[in-house]
Amino acid sequence: MVVTRATLLLVCGSALAVGASLSRATILPEERSDAMYHSYDGGGVEVDGPSVLVRKNFKETVSVSANYYVDNVSSASIDVITSGASAYGEKRTEYSLGTDYLYGKSIISASYTNSDESDYTSDTFSFNVSQDFFGDLTNVSFGYSLGQDEVSQNGNSEFSEDIDKNNFRFDVSQIISKDLIIGFNYELISDEGYLNNPYRSYRFLSDPLDPDAGYQFAQEVYPNTRTSDAASIRLKYFLPWRATAGGSYRYFTDDWGVDAHTAQLTYTHVLYDNWFFDLKYRYYVQTQADFYEDLFLSPSQDEKDYRARDKELSDFNNQTLSAYVSYQRPLSYPLLDRAALTLQWDHIWFDYDNFADLTDASSPVGEETLYEFEADVIKLVFTLWY
Numbered sequence: 001m002v003v004t005r006a007t008l009l010l011v012c013g014s015a016l017a018v019g020a021s022l023s024r025a026t027i028l029p030e031e032r033s034d035a036m037y038h039s040y041d042g043g044g045v046e047v048d049g050p051s052v053l054v055r056k057n058f059k060e061t062v063s064v065s066a067n068y069y070v071d072n073v074s075s076a077s078i079d080v081i082t083s084g085a086s087a088y089g090e091k092r093t094e095y096s097l098g099t100d101y102l103y104g105k106s107i108i109s110a111s112y113t114n115s116d117e118s119d120y121t122s123d124t125f126s127f128n129v130s131q132d133f134f135g136d137l138t139n140v141s142f143g144y145s146l147g148q149d150e151v152s153q154n155g156n157s158e159f160s161e162d163i164d165k166n167n168f169r170f171d172v173s174q175i176i177s178k179d180l181i182i183g184f185n186y187e188l189i190s191d192e193g194y195l196n197n198p199y200r201s202y203r204f205l206s207d208p209l210d211p212d213a214g215y216q217f218a219q220e221v222y223p224n225t226r227t228s229d230a231a232s233i234r235l236k237y238f239l240p241w242r243a244t245a246g247g248s249y250r251y252f253t254d255d256w257g258v259d260a261h262t263a264q265l266t267y268t269h270v271l272y273d274n275w276f277f278d279l280k281y282r283y284y285v286q287t288q289a290d291f292y293e294d295l296f297l298s299p300s301q302d303e304k305d306y307r308a309r310d311k312e313l314s315d316f317n318n319q320t321l322s323a324y325v326s327y328q329r330p331l332s333y334p335l336l337d338r339a340a341l342t343l344q345w346d347h348i349w350f351d352y353d354n355f356a357d358l359t360d361a362s363s364p365v366g367e368e369t370l371y372e373f374e375a376d377v378i379k380l381v382f383t384l385w386y
Contacts, residue, residue, distance in 0.1 A: 026104075026131075026132045031057050034052065034053040034381055036381040037380045038378070039376075043078065044075065051068065053065065053066070062101055065098045068093075068094070070094070073090050074087065078311075079200060082358040092115060094116075097111065098110065106130065109126075111126045118152075119152045121150045124165075129143070142168075146164075147164070163191060163194055167188070168189075182234070184233050186230070187229070187230045190226075190228075191226040195222045202220050203358075204217075218299050220310070227255045228255075229253055230252040234247065246266040247264065248262075248264045256289040256313070258286055261285050261286075262283070266280045274327055279324075282322070283317070284320075286317070288313060289308060294366075314354050314355040315354050316352040317351055320347070322347075327341050336385070339385070341383075346377040346378075348376075350374070356368035
């Protein structure tokens with residue numbers, strides 16, 4: 001396997017070497033099959049399961065893919081513990097089908113994804129068009145996704161709510177030189193329906209004049225619409241020692257008052273043509289939603305008095321350090337081109353600036369220790385190209 005600038009630019013940020021968002025040339029995705037095992041462990045939550053993907057091309061103009069993905073969840077998170085509920089387990093199963101059609105310098109893509117668990121079902125329809133211009137130096141793509149979700153509640157057969165999700169996106173990437181590619185992406189996301197978690201509660205003082213009286217819980221109250229904007233810029237640069245370096249920045253804002261910044265650095269190195277090593281560092285920080293508080297003084301008075309204590313709507317940041325190693329080699333078997341085995345490890349640090357750890361019973365109400373935790377994500381993937 002000869003490693004060139006094009007190969008490195010394709011695999012940078014993808015230990016599987018199956019292509020990246022900054023890839024060039026109007027060609028269909030490669031035919032391949034993936035078998036993956038994934039595991040997440042952190043914050044009292046454990047998630048693991050398999051995933052299988054198969055992609056097949058027909059007549060050099062059509063590519064069809066199918067994916068099966070499972071999450072086995074065991075949760076004793078801080079929200080579960082402090083609400084008085086018992087740890088629980090559930091299974092989420094996801095199926096997806098997709099197709100890509102190559103027409104000249106355009107690729108037209110469509111996909112359908114169904115996700116199902118005991119109290120949440122989701123159907124997502126996506127459409128995307130990608131077009132190369134100016135001698136294949138510029139690629140422009142745009143797409144739209146529609147999500148139709150249904151929220152239910154275990155133990156409450158009368159509860160059922162809907163969510164509609166609309167995602168509009170635009171992306172452009174440009175080859176600046178033989179060593180450098182840059183890209184820009186914009187997304188507009190509009191959600192409408194039941195947007196909060198039916199199990200989650202906020203807390204309020206039992207007596208605003210006497211903090212020693214403790215606190216109580218009540219059901220969160222959210223707006224039924226949310227509009228978000230996100231824009232990102234990214235670059236990848238080929239280094240002379242058979243490596244690539246990359247960087248990206250993303251800004252997110254919404255009408256709930258959340259502003260978020262994400263920065264990422266990547267480095268990919270190839271050794272002996274068959275080994276690929278990836279290192280990544282990611283930093284994420286956000287502000288809280290307008291209606292978030294760790295501790296409210298009193299309960300909500302009406303349905304428009306929005307209240308949230310979801311830690312993902314608080315002021316917080318996280319840092320992720322990732323290491324991937326992939327071994328890839330050609331195969332001499334009939335109908336098989338090459339194979340790869342990839343191991344990915346992510347370690348994540350979560351720090352919450354105004355979300356209290358309510359297991360800290362020794363501190364006065366409102367002065368509890370701030371919550372933080374670490375998580376590990378492991379993925380093992382076997383890939384066959386044919």
